[in-house]
Amino acid sequence: MNSENKNIQEFYKMNGAGNTFLFHDSRNNTINMNQDLVLNLGSYFKEYSFDQFIQLMKPKRNGDGHIKFWNADGTESGMCGNALRCVGHIILEETKKEKIILETIDKDIECWRNDNEISVNIGKPKLDWSEIPLSRKVDDTLSINLDPSPIELPNFTAINVGNPHAVFFFNKNRPELEEVGSIIENHEIFAEKVNVSFAKISHENHIQVNVWERGTGITKACGSAACAIAVAAHKLNLAGRKVLVSFSGGDLKIVWKEDNDIVMTGPYEIEEAVEINLMEL
Structure with a gap:
């Protein structure tokens, strides 16, 4: 230099x-x-x-x-x-x-x-509505209806792992996140905007994800999103505490430990x- x-x-x-x-x-x-x-x-x-x-x-x-x-x-x-x-x-x-x-x-x-x-080790997730933060009180942040919604969507899970995330799980084909990511990011329910993940369980403890990052848009991977997705999947009984999260850019290994700390390896x-x-x- x-x-x-x-x-x-x-x-x-x-x-x-x-x-x-x-x-x-x-x-x-x-x-x-x-x-x-x-x-x-x-x-x-x-x-x-x-x-x-x-x-x-x-x-x-x-x-x-x-x-x-x-x-x-x-x-x-x-x-x-x-x-x-x-x-x-x-x-x-x-x-x-x-x-x-x-x-x-x-x-x-x-x-x-x-x-x-x-x-x-990125620490413990926050699931209380005020810590995510959401703009209004929500009793169950594991299953929230996005209203109004740009398209038909399943309920989402809201989590903060150092930044706010909204995780949507789909049983079948995921819609094009690029078309609705900005609308969801800026939805009035998210007090500080939000990162958006469209996820699908492909195999046991293996999750495929498309991600829209707050302030950026579509990206090939998002580490904090992988952590939020792992927590959401376990809380919803969709996966264990140890999962592989696959993005278009690569795989991340997430372990949500019994003490609630999240460890990401990649x-x-x-x-x-x-x-x-x-x-x-």
């Missing part, structure tokens, strides 16, 4: 199960990230349309690094499970520790190697480094 010119910054392209990220290590080279800069970077990388922007900063508590997540539309997010694995790999390589702690805005997340993949890929002159954006 050109240390003499602070306008020239090094970014990394990376992905987890096809979920794409643009990453900046801001621990010793801070940049002023904001919505406009995320949008400008998205325009700059037209051929590499990243799903989220990931910023690694010095720890604010007692962890090994603090992570901020930005959606493609420039809004901030509280969680991105696939990005945690990618950043986890970087810090595990640096520190040579067996386990590290990754800080998010409201969680301290354990991360460790699992053969050739990375595992993260691949990571650091693709390449690129230098950008921020004054040219």
